[in-house]
Amino acid sequence: MNSTYSTAQQIARLLRSELRPYRSMRYKNVHRDTSADILAEPPKSVQKALAKKELRQAIGGAHEVLMRATTVFPFVLFPDTITIDRTKLTITHRWFFRVAEVIPIRIEDVLNVTANVGPFFGCIKIVTRFFESTGKDNHYEIKYLTRADALRIKHIMQGYIIATQKQIDSSALSTKELATLLVKLGEGGPDEG
Numbered sequence: 510m511n512s513t514y515s516t517a518q519q520i521a522r523l524l525r526s527e528l529r530p531y532r533s534m535r536y537k538n539v540h541r542d543t544s545a546d547i548l549a550e551p552p553k554s555v556q557k558a559l560a561k562k563e564l565r566q567a568i569g570g571a572h573e574v575l576m577r578a579t580t581v582f583p584f585v586l587f588p589d590t591i592t593i594d595r596t597k598l599t600i601t602h603r604w605f606f607r608v609a610e611v612i613p614i615r616i617e618d619v620l621n622v623t624a625n626v627g628p629f630f631g632c633i634k635i636v637t638r639f640f641e642s643t644g645k646d647n648h649y650e651i652k653y654l655t656r657a658d659a660l661r662i663k664h665i666m667q668g669y670i671i672a673t674q675k676q677i678d679s680s681a682l683s684t685k686e687l688a689t690l691l692v693k694l695g696e697g698g699p700d701e702g
Contacts, residue, residue, distance in 0.1 A: 631659025668695030
């Protein structure tokens, strides 16, 4: 109910701002729409303005990188990259110079992330709804990350999975603060690391 009311207020404000130039013209005695009329069917120009505003807000925070890790060069001739931002996890698998497969995965589609770590290097396994539907493998694996990068990726993604399941809105947090809190939320017990 409250969100409907706030949406009606946004539409009413946009209508007033768009109709301002026409008020001084010959339409002074035109009947004004009530909130119920506005909720029923807003004009196309208002719908377009709201859509643009929502897309700009989504784009603004979508490219704020929380973490980026690259595989270690001597063991992988063409290093792979994992990037985590506010909306997705992106895996860039390179085969040759300037040739790569880019796999974007929405945070909501990640089911689990595991890290196999040794004394120097680590491996990340990502299980998603997307990879399960392909039928080949149910996970994607990135080898030869540094140990610290593998553990941090796992912690951030596990924190994101927990936050998504609990429907926690993190849009008001700064990028650094969000990354720190997700690491704390996703950390395992005292034996990990």
